Amino acid sequence: MRPTRHVLIVLPEHVHLMDVAGPAQVLVTAADMGAGYTVGYVSEHPITGSYQGVALAAAVHWPDLEPDDLVLVPGWKAPAGSLGLSRTLLKRIRGHWDDGGRVASVCAGALALAEAGVLTGRTATTHHDLVPVLKRYRGVQVLRDVLFTCEGRLHTSAGIASGIDLALHLVAHDHGPALAARVARTLVVPAWRPGSASQRSVMLVHRNHMDDLAHRAQDILDNPDEGPLTLELLGRRLGVSGRTLARHFVSATGLTPQAYSRAVRRERAQQLHERGATWEEAARAVGYADSRSLRPRRS
Structure with missing residues (x-):
């Protein structure tokens, strides 16, 4: 902080x-x-x-x-x-x-x-x-x-x-947007509404829902210190099956947990690159082996 x-x-x-x-x-x-x-x-x-x-x-x-x-x-x-x-x-x-x-x-x-x-x-x-x-x-x-x-x-x-x-x-x-999203959730208000032409963070745009399970999953996926998690492992941490988690997550955010995690990591890597890190350094900092993992993929 x-x-x-x-x-x-x-x-x-x-x-x-x-x-x-x-x-x-x-x-x-x-x-x-x-x-x-x-x-x-x-x-x-x-x-x-x-x-x-x-x-x-x-x-x-x-x-x-x-x-x-x-x-x-x-x-x-x-x-x-x-x-x-x-x-x-x-x-x-x-x-x-x-x-x-x-x-x-x-x-x-x-x-x-x-x-x-x-x-x-x-x-x-x-x-x-x-x-x-x-x-x-x-x-x-x-x-x-x-x-x-x-x-x-x-x-x-x-x-x-x-x-x-x-x-x-x-x-x-x-x-950081992860903390702003937590504050918004505590106050039960939208995490993000467009101000002007300011950039939208994926962590805020996909927080405008009321699904507690999806929010708790996002709290984990938003943490830059967490390595990539499989759907089943993430579900076990939250006390549900991967299938149940995926259903809640997609309904609440419009993305699968895997797609959301990739979007968060790409956004974080982009920020690190803009601050002077190479793409390889940025990829490793967000838990990937190399920069190829930062390329867009279909959900």
Whole structure:
């Protein structure tokens, strides 16, 4: 796992609870599984009222942050023209960005980032009702009808549930798609929904099902330290016959366990090759004798 990364959620007045709770739940669950996240909250006042009527407590002093830390601004519902955040907090967000920090938004949070000058010359998205408002900011390329966008250190999402999608994407980026899939399974949400044109990991695409046996098999097959397993051996580890496992797995994922395992290993080998390993080195690292095993095969 990577070193601890702090996530600071900045609370505007009239904040939407789901915009806060969704990403926070993903990140805290990931931390419970060993990911290096700590989550904190900051606001203009010790108590911040949510649009749903629940009051939220937060620190009023901006903490010391490292460039690798993430500042996340959730959305809010307030009178037209309201920035949601004070000029002081907007300057803090911009300062973190200028220092090389990572910044993210959910829903109307993109408007705060635009007001802070973070989105100038960059691509972003927001809730479809707020797209016309975001387009008023010069230099912002606004994408409509996507769940989230990721451009270097900048991440924006459309709102409400898409904040969960964005947080899962961040977990996959920071700690790998296998952990993101485990988090999604724990929260009983889809492991992957398309953000924009970002690459889809086989570990996430084939996790959008509710079959516990198939999930447990994928937990084993996703582990890069596991060598290739026969269907019968995998079934015995899970307490079922290979035939029963295959039936469940194909019904849930559309792939046989063998085809899924090959896809996972090819994806991992591709990542290693992109980082400088030769194809032979990458093949051995994922449990194959040589690179010929990485060639596509029919299921």
